[in-house]
Amino acid sequence: MAPELNNLNPKFVELFRGNFGFTEEEFALFLSLFQRKYICKKDYFLKAGEVCKSKAYLNTGCSRNFVLDEKGHERILFFAFEDWWLGDFDSYYSGKPGTNYVQMLEDSEVLEISKENFQKAEEEIPKLKQWYTSKMLNSASASRNRIEEMKTLTAEERYLNLLAKQPHIFQRIPLQYIASFLNIEPPSLSRMRNRLTNK
Amino acid sequence: MAPELNNLNPKFVELFRGNFGFTEEEFALFLSLFQRKYICKKDYFLKAGEVCKSKAYLNTGCSRNFVLDEKGHERILFFAFEDWWLGDFDSYYSGKPGTNYVQMLEDSEVLEISKENFQKAEEEIPKLKQWYTSKMLNSASASRNRIEEMKTLTAEERYLNLLAKQPHIFQRIPLQYIASFLNIEPPSLSRMRNRLTNK
DNA sequence: ATCATTTCTTAACCCGGGTTAAGTATTTTA
DNA sequence: TAAAATACTTAACCCGGGTTAAGAAATGAT
Numbered sequence: 001m002a003p004e005l006n007n008l009n010p011k012f013v014e015l016f017r018g019n020f021g022f023t024e025e026e027f028a029l030f031l032s033l034f035q036r037k038y039i040c041k042k043d044y045f046l047k048a049g050e051v052c053k054s055k056a057y058l059n060t061g062c063s064r065n066f067v068l069d070e071k072g073h074e075r076i077l078f079f080a081f082e083d084w085w086l087g088d089f090d091s092y093y094s095g096k097p098g099t100n101y102v103q104m105l106e107d108s109e110v111l112e113i114s115k116e117n118f119q120k121a122e123e124e125i126p127k128l129k130q131w132y133t134s135k136m137l138n139s140a141s142a143s144r145n146r147i148e149e150m151k152t153l154t155a156e157e158r159y160l161n162l163l164a165k166q167p168h169i170f171q172r173i174p175l176q177y178i179a180s181f182l183n184i185e186p187p188s189l190s191r192m193r194n195r196l197t198n199k
Numbered sequence: 200m201a202p203e204l205n206n207l208n209p210k211f212v213e214l215f216r217g218n219f220g221f222t223e224e225e226f227a228l229f230l231s232l233f234q235r236k237y238i239c240k241k242d243y244f245l246k247a248g249e250v251c252k253s254k255a256y257l258n259t260g261c262s263r264n265f266v267l268d269e270k271g272h273e274r275i276l277f278f279a280f281e282d283w284w285l286g287d288f289d290s291y292y293s294g295k296p297g298t299n300y301v302q303m304l305e306d307s308e309v310l311e312i313s314k315e316n317f318q319k320a321e322e323e324i325p326k327l328k329q330w331y332t333s334k335m336l337n338s339a340s341a342s343r344n345r346i347e348e349m350k351t352l353t354a355e356e357r358y359l360n361l362l363a364k365q366p367h368i369f370q371r372i373p374l375q376y377i378a379s380f381l382n383i384e385p386p387s388l389s390r391m392r393n394r395l396t397n398k
Numbered sequence: 399a400t401c402a403t404t405t406c407t408t409a410a411c412c413c414g415g416g417t418t419a420a421g422t423a424t425t426t427t428a
Numbered sequence: 429t430a431a432a433a434t435a436c437t438t439a440a441c442c443c444g445g446g447t448t449a450a451g452a453a454a455t456g457a458t
Binding site for chain 1: 266267268269274276288289292298332335336338339340342343344345346347349350351352356382
C-alpha cells in the first residue's frame with residue numbers, strides 16, 4: 001500500500017534526502033505515511049465544496065486546478081505536472097470547504113498523505129518544517145508575481161510568455177484549457193494564434 | 200528617534216503585546232529597533248529598481264502599491280492604510296531590485312525597521328517567528344484569493360464588492376486610482392458608475 | 399477671492415473579445 | 429474501419445472598454 005522507492009520520481013527523493021537532509025530512516029518513515037493512488041483522466045482529486053484533508057505529490061500525470069465563476073464558467077488557475085503537489089491549500093489550512101476543483105487531464109499516479117499523517121511526520125521529523133516554510137515563501141511569491149503578470153500583461157503577451165517558458169504545456173494540454181488559463185475564450189485564442197502566424 | 204508609546208497605533212501594541220504575548224521588556228526592545236519617519240503625500244517609500252531593505256508599519260496615512268506595464272501605465276496592486284506594512288516583500292527576501300512602487304497618497308507616518316534590526320529582533324524574541332509565519336500564511340492566502348477574484352469577477356462586480364466591503368476607500372482614494380486597482384481606465388469607471396446609478 | 403492644479407465626467411471613435419453556431423479536424427472507442 | 433466523442437477553427441454580430449481630447453467640477457495655494 002505504502003509507496004516503494006522504485007517507480008518514485010527521483011525529484012521527490014532528491015528534495016527530501018538531498019535538499020532537506022532527511023536520514024535514510026526519516027525518509028523511510030516519511031514515505032510510509034503516504035499512500036499510492038491512481039486517478040483516471042477526467043476524474044477529480046478534489047472538488048469545490050469539499051474539505052481538503054490531504055496533500056498529494058503528483059508522481060506522473062497532470063491536472064488542471066480551476067474555480068467556477070457565477071455564470072458557471074470554469075476558470076483555470078494553473079496546471080500541475082509531475083513533481084507538483086495537489087490540493088486546495090486554503091481549505092487544507094482552514095479546514096473549511098474549498099473553492100477549487102482539481103481534475104486530472106491524464107491518467108495519473110499520486111502519493112497522498114493525510115493531514116494527520118503529515119502532522120505525525122512533522123513531529124517525528126522537525127526538518128520538515130523547513131520544507132513547509134520554504135514552500136510557503138515560494139508559493140506566496142509566485143502568487144504575487146502572478147498577480148503582477150495579470151495586471152501588466154495582455155492575453156497575447158501571456159500567451160507568448162507561456163510559449164517561450166513552458167512550451168511543454170502545449171504538448172499535453174488542450175488549447176481550450178490554455179485559453180481558460182489565459183482568461184480568454186477558445187475562439188479568441190484561435191484568432192490570436194492566427195494573427196501571430198501571419199507576421 | 201525611536202518611537203514612543205504615545206502616538207502609536209493601539210493595534211500595533213495589541214498585536215505584539217496581546218496576540219503574540221511579548222513581555223514588556225521584549226516589546227520595549229522591539230520598539231527601540233524601529234525608526235519613526237514622515238513621508239509627504241506623493242513621495243515614495245519605495246521605487247521599482249530599488250532593493251527593499253526594510254519593512255515599515257503604517258501608523259497614519261495611506262499609500263498605493265503599483266507596478267508599471269511595458270507601456271508605462273501604472274497598475275495598482277493594492278492600497279495600504281493604517282495598520283498595514285509597507286514594502287516589496289519579494290525584493291526584501293530575495294535581496295534583488297524590486298518591481299513595486301509604494302507612493303503615499305496622504306502625509307504619512309511610518310515606523311521603519313531595517314532588515315538587520317529585524318533579524319536582531321528575531322534572535323532576541325523567538326516568538327517573532329510566529330508572527331512572521333502567520334503573516335506569510337495570510338499573505339499567501341490573500342494572494343490566492345485575489346487571483347481567484349481576478350479570474351472570476353468582472354470589473355463591475357469587483358467595484359461593487361469594493362463598495363460593499365471597503366467603502367472607506369472611496370472616502371480617501373481618488374477614483375482614478377480605484378480604476379487602476381480594478382484594472383480599467385477612469386472613463387470606463389465613470390461610465391460604469393453612471394450605468395449603475397441609472398438602475 | 400482668485401488662480402492653478404488636480405480630479406472627474408462626457409463624447410466620439412475604434413477595436414478586440416465574448417457569444418453563438420456551424421463546420422472541420424483530430425482522437426478515441428468499439 | 430466506422431462511428432462517436434472531443435477538440436479546434438471560423439464567421440457574423442454585438443457590446444464594452446481603450447483612447448483621446450475637451451470641458452466641468454472640486455480642491456488647494458497664494
